[in-house]
Amino acid sequence: MYRFLSCISLLLVTTACAGVGSPAPSIALCAAGWAQGVESQLQTGDGRGHGPDIGSDEWQSVVEFRLGIRDLPGLPERGSAAWCAYVEALADDRMPVIFACDDDAATKLAVHFLPTEPRTLIARRGDRLALMAQQRSASGAKYAGDDAALWEHHGEATVTWGADAPEMRCRVTR
Numbered sequence: 001m002y003r004f005l006s007c008i009s010l011l012l013v014t015t016a017c018a019g020v021g022s023p024a025p026s027i028a029l030c031a032a033g034w035a036q037g038v039e040s041q042l043q044t045g046d047g048r049g050h051g052p053d054i055g056s057d058e059w060q061s062v063v064e065f066r067l068g069i070r071d072l073p074g075l076p077e078r079g080s081a082a083w084c085a086y087v088e089a090l091a092d093d094r095m096p097v098i099f100a101c102d103d104d105a106a107t108k109l110a111v112h113f114l115p116t117e118p119r120t121l122i123a124r125r126g127d128r129l130a131l132m133a134q135q136r137s138a139s140g141a142k143y144a145g146d147d148a149a150l151w152e153h154h155g156e157a158t159v160t161w162g163a164d165a166p167e168m169r170c171r172v173t174r
Contacts, residue, residue, distance in 0.1 A: 035054050035059070038063060038091050042063060063087055064087075067087065073127075074146075082116055085112075098111075098172070099159070099170035099171060100170060102169045107126055109159060109161075111123045111150070120143070121134075121143050123159075130145050137151065139153060140152055140153030147161075147165075148161055
């Protein structure tokens with residue numbers, strides 16, 4: 001009996017911990033149901049059955065066009081988990097975290113933290129996107145990708161934006 005209760009306890013603890021900090025979407029990213037949900041928000045067709053096949057590459061291209069992100073440098077590969085998470089965030093009008101950086105007050109850094117494994121973010125500055133994956137860090141949250149890095153701690157971030165670019169100090173504005 002004790003062994004049975006121990007197994008039940010372990011199962012409950014394991015199950016409870018599995019969901020901590022990572023919201024599980026009801027429909028897996030990029031699955032057919034997910035694409036239908038995005039379609040209902042963006043409506044890529046004409047409403048009379050004319051339009052790209054939902055989930056197809058053509059559909060994904062139209063989705064990018066509707067969201068204003070088609071052909072942006074740094075956009076994740078179509079159909080990848082990062083692409084789907086970013087599309088979902090934009091289609092749902094989820095507000096990004098906005099940083100103002102010391103180098104140019106006019107150009108903001110908009111960051112969407114994505115619920116992917118490994119944890120990723122997509123940062124947008126002007127007409128360039130940067131996909132970054134979470135890195136090991138002693139404190140704060142550190143992300144890095146091709147030619148870009150962001151280390152955030154207590155509402156401030158150190159950002160490198162571009163190959164051989166100097167570090168910028170950025171502060172959360174929203």
